[in-house]
Amino acid sequence: MKRIGILSDTHGTLHPGIINFFDKVDEIWHAGDIGNIQTAEKLEALKPFRAVSGNIDGRDLRIRYKEQMVFISEKVKVFITHIGGYPGRYDPGVRRIMEIEKPGLFVCGHSHILKVFFDKKYDLLHINPGAAGSSGLHRSITAVRLTIDGTDMKDLEVLDIPR
Numbered sequence: 001m002k003r004i005g006i007l008s009d010t011h012g013t014l015h016p017g018i019i020n021f022f023d024k025v026d027e028i029w030h031a032g033d034i035g036n037i038q039t040a041e042k043l044e045a046l047k048p049f050r051a052v053s054g055n056i057d058g059r060d061l062r063i064r065y066k067e068q069m070v071f072i073s074e075k076v077k078v079f080i081t082h083i084g085g086y087p088g089r090y091d092p093g094v095r096r097i098m099e100i101e102k103p104g105l106f107v108c109g110h111s112h113i114l115k116v117f118f119d120k121k122y123d124l125l126h127i128n129p130g131a132a133g134s135s136g137l138h139r140s141i142t143a144v145r146l147t148i149d150g151t152d153m154k155d156l157e158v159l160d161i162p163r
């Protein structure tokens with residue numbers, strides 16, 4: 001069983017509420033637009049850290065973090081990218097990867113809008129954790145915690161801090 005902290009779009013700032021929210025997780029996953037190496041290193045110092053680069057991330061972050069990643073957590077195949085779209089409106093490249101890899105969990109960012117869906121067509125849980133940073137038009141700083149236990153994804157919790 002693993003407790004996962006999921007965030008995106010920090011844009012170089014890390015709210016203390018995020019650190020507190022992720023206190024009891026086993027891993028942290030970042031869905032891009034980290035913003036700078038310092039933010040990545042702060043998160044890496046907290047817990048085992050997985051991340052993808054986003055469209056605002058510079059060369060230093062793009063070298064360190066790929067644009068997409070597919071891996072297994074417990075018994076769930078996970079696909080993370082920054083710009084992915086939504087059920088029924090996925091990016092064509094994302095759709096191709098979903099059709100080949102058949103993930104059970106898809107995580108993306110970019111929109112700064114927190115959304116959690118079950119996508120029946122691809123038989124997966126879709127999570128966009130919203131925006132954890134202070135740049136952008138979002139009204140809240142958001143992040144997600146999730147437990148993965150074998151093939152079960154459960155106990156999803158949302159952090160929502162008004163800006």
